[in-house]
Amino acid sequence: MYLPAAFRQDDLTELHRQITNSRLATLVSHGPGGLQASHLPLLLVADEGKYGTLYGHFAKANPHWCDLATGSEALVIFNGPDAYISPSWYPSKAEHGKAVPTWNYIAVHAQGQPEVFDDPERLRRLLGRLSDHHEAGRPHPWTIDDAPRDYLDHRLRAIVGFALPIQRLEGNWKLSQNRPDVDRRGVWKELGASSDEHARELVRHMAIDH
Template identity: 70%
Template sequence: MYLPAAFRQDDLAELHRQIVDSRLATLVSHAADGLQASHLPLLLVPEEGPFGTLYGHFARANPHGRVLAEGGSALAVFSGPDAYVSPSWYPAKAEHGKVVPTWNYIAVHAQGRAEVFDEPARLLDLLARLSDRHEAGRAQPWALGDAPREYIDAMLRAIVGFALPIERLEGKWKLGQNRSAADRQGVRDGLGASTDARDRELAQRMNHPS
């Protein structure tokens, strides 16, 4: 990832927080016939390894699982809020007009080599942890035990899991840090007044760029 120093995010807690907040990741691997990309909910276990370990699962029929089993490197991309930035929001536009549109965004890249597994007990634990995480806060959260065990056992035979110890972790918080304080405030105001909730979310993140 192209990572100018002004936009680099090195705080491990912030990087982990963004991974957790990004509910769906894009996992990319290089296969013999080209790139494989899958869109997956991933579970972060922060205490495993220097940067944490990611866990997920594929349908057994998905060839991406076989690619990971061959030992190649994989890249998980976690996207945060993003928004178009209009040059009309910069006070500098009125001063000299030398401004152009850009895009502000937050992204985290996690890279490593995966271990693929299909032991039923390990898969069951992974599915329970993933569903518990995403069911949290619901009035009547669903749990694996709510489904018949023979049905769950059949589902386990149809998937493979993987663990991806993170070997390289990069974060990019492109939030206008290279602009003047006045220009940054103009962007915050412009995004904050938007009718698009995604724009307003990014405006909030610009108030706390670290």
């Protein structure tokens, strides 16, 4: 990932928070068939390994997991909020006109070598933890024990799990840090007034002295 120093995020707590808040990740790897990408909900276990460990699963019919089983390294992309930034939001534009459009965003890249598994009990625990994570906060959360045992056993045979110990973790918090303070305030104001929830979410990450 292209990572200018001004945008680099090294705070592990912030990186983990963004991973946890990202609802769907993109896992990319390269194997005998070339590049493959899958879109997956993942679970982060923050205290496993230096940077944490990611857990997820594939449909067994998805050939992507076969590349991972042969030892292919994987890149996992977690996209955070993003928004278009208009030059008209920069007060400095009125002075010299030297401004062009850009895009602000938050993104996290995690790399590692996954371990693939199909043990039914391990898969059951993984699905239980994933569903508990995504059902949290619902009035009547679904749990894995709600499904009949024989039905669940059948479904478990149709998936393959994986664990990916994170060996490299990078974060890009592109929030106009390379602009003068007056321009950053202009961006902060316009994003905060936007009807786009992603734009408003970016505001919460901008370090602006109110």
